[in-house]
Amino acid sequence: MNEKKAYLAVFLVQSIYAGMFLISKAAFNGGLNNFVFVFYRQATATIFLGPVALFLERKNIPPMSFVTFCKLFLLSLFGVTLSLDIYGIGLVYTTATLAAATTNCLPVITFFLALLLRMEVLKLRTSAGKAKVIGIVACIGGVATLAFVKGPHFKQLCHYHIFGIHNTYQPHVSSGLTWVKGCFLMLMSNTFWGLWLVLQVGVLKSYPSKLLFTTFQCCLSSIQSFVIAIALVRHPHEWMLGWNVKLLAVLYCGILVTGVTFYIQSWIVEKKGPVFLAMSTPLNLVLTIFCSAVLLCETITLGSLLGGLLLVVGLYCVLWGKRKEEKINEKICMTNQVDKEFSELKQVTHLDVKDQLPV
Numbered sequence: 001m002n003e004k005k006a007y008l009a010v011f012l013v014q015s016i017y018a019g020m021f022l023i024s025k026a027a028f029n030g031g032l033n034n035f036v037f038v039f040y041r042q043a044t045a046t047i048f049l050g051p052v053a054l055f056l057e058r059k060n061i062p063p064m065s066f067v068t069f070c071k072l073f074l075l076s077l078f079g080v081t082l083s084l085d086i087y088g089i090g091l092v093y094t095t096a097t098l099a100a101a102t103t104n105c106l107p108v109i110t111f112f113l114a115l116l117l118r119m120e121v122l123k124l125r126t127s128a129g130k131a132k133v134i135g136i137v138a139c140i141g142g143v144a145t146l147a148f149v150k151g152p153h154f155k156q157l158c159h160y161h162i163f164g165i166h167n168t169y170q171p172h173v174s175s176g177l178t179w180v181k182g183c184f185l186m187l188m189s190n191t192f193w194g195l196w197l198v199l200q201v202g203v204l205k206s207y208p209s210k211l212l213f214t215t216f217q218c219c220l221s222s223i224q225s226f227v228i229a230i231a232l233v234r235h236p237h238e239w240m241l242g243w244n245v246k247l248l249a250v251l252y253c254g255i256l257v258t259g260v261t262f263y264i265q266s267w268i269v270e271k272k273g274p275v276f277l278a279m280s281t282p283l284n285l286v287l288t289i290f291c292s293a294v295l296l297c298e299t300i301t302l303g304s305l306l307g308g309l310l311l312v313v314g315l316y317c318v319l320w321g322k323r324k325e326e327k328i329n330e331k332i333c334m335t336n337q338v339d340k341e342f343s344e345l346k347q348v349t350h351l352d353v354k355d356q357l358p359v
């Protein structure tokens with residue numbers, strides 16, 4: 001039964017992320033400013049998570065030093081605020097399909113950053129090390145294919161936009177230079193997010209409450225994104241939401257993406273491990289490709305499909321190499337433990353025999 005629940009939970013998480021790409025893209029096409037969107041999204045997440053975190057952690061709130069607060073502030077700035085702002089600009093320039101495709105390179109980018117910071121080891125002579133190198137190369141090839149290869153366009157699967165919006169804000173996605181900019185902005189956003197994943201490990205050691213850790217980041221990110229938005233967006237009309245897809249995007253991303261998926265992903269990692277969750281990422285791409293073509297009338301190109309495929313191949317190569325190394329390390333630890341126990345048993349037996357010898 002737990003096995004079925006894990007698969008259903010994974011499908012739900014990836015469906016929510018696919019919905020995030022689609023609804024965000026529809027809101028941007030409808031005129032929602034991406035800087036304003038990030039502020040509203042993070043503020044909604046803070047309002048949603050704040051009471052929950054205080055209620056569940058009220059008896060176990062760990063103290064926070066000034067150094068930890070500074071680290072948390074910088075993590076929020078680069079890993080959340082700037083990452084989401086840059087992601088929003090990239091999504092305006094490109095499509096929901098490309099946004100979903102680039103998420104497949106996040107584990108590869110995270111591994112590469114951990115390698116540069118000497119938190120990971122790459123053994124080129126082993127099959128696991130070779131698989132990781134192939135994964136990194138495939139990831140780079142996938143990003144390059146998405147950016148520079150268009151190819152033939154597939155026939156549109158819809159004739160009417162579900163939200164009744166037709167790119168009122170989107171600046172000429174068909175432009176080659178704009179598309180390349182969007183691709184590399186998506187890559188930069190994932191790089192900031194990967195850096196956040198790597199660096200938060202050290203911060204969590206000094207502040208172990210994950211729920212409060214997430215809530216504080218949402219709060220700090222709300223303040224940071226407000227400062228950026230108020231500096232760049234001065235027209236009051238651009239801050240108005242109304243009962244439309246803009247409000248839907250803010251509530252969806254603030255509550256479902258930031259709030260609900262946090263708990264679901266924690267449960268999946270606890271039951272099945274992080275590799276199981278990461279392996280499900282391509283499902284997000286498949287759902288987004290189909291839904292964006294049917295619901296948003298986005299044109300799918302051969303280059304997008306090939307680039308996405310290369311990113312998926314790179315993802316699985318790195319995950320396979322990582323899993324193989326973990327299994328080898330587990331075997332080594334078990335062998336060392338058995339050797340240690342055997343040595344202790346041998347020593348005790350030797351002493352018992354020695355005590356029984358006649359003087």
